[in-house]
Amino acid sequence: QLQASGGGLVQPGGSLRLSCTLSGFIFDEYGMGWFRQAPGNEREGISCAATFGNTDIADSVKGRFTTFRDNAKNMVYLQMSSLKPEDTGVYYCAARYSPKSDYCSLRRDYGYWGQGTQVTVSS
Numbered sequence: 001q002l003q004a005s006g007g008g009l010v011q012p013g014g015s016l017r018l019s020c021t022l023s024g025f026i027f028d029e030y031g032m033g034w035f036r037q038a039p040g041n042e043r044e045g046i047s048c049a050a051t052f053g054n055t056d057i058a059d060s061v062k063g064r065f066t067t068f069r070d071n072a073k074n075m076v077y078l079q080m081s082s083l084k085p086e087d088t089g090v091y092y093c094a095a096r097y098s099p100k101s102d103y104c105s106l107r108r109d110y111g112y113w114g115q116g117t118q119v120t121v122s123s
Helices: none
Strands: 001-006 008-010 016-022 029-035 044-049 055-057 065-070 075-080 090-095 117-121
Touching: 001 029, 001 090, 016 029, 016 090, 016 117, 029 075, 044 065, 044 075, 075 090
Parallel strands: 008 117
Antiparallel strands: 001 016, 016 075, 029 044, 029 090, 044 055, 065 075, 090 117
16 A cells, blocks of 8 residues: 655745655565646656666656655655645655666556645645
């Protein structure tokens, strides 16, 4: 099971850290991804972390968002800064079985999805 948390209301320019935990699986065998979906838009890939720790970030948030995983805690994080109103949406974490890999995907080809956490950027 995947559980994302940390969403909320934040002012433009603010920061927020999202957390996601994966339970019931061997965490370090799964690539992890963060996605967001704004009303009326498709779900888009924001960031991902491979099992070897390599990460990828979408161009739309590069320089503002970072992602990292802590295998000892079975957690993956999305650190968001300089938030903009267009960052508003439901943020989902996802898991994809990919052991011993330095590659992660920003596409929606993940087998497991969490319920999402709402992030609202507004003054």
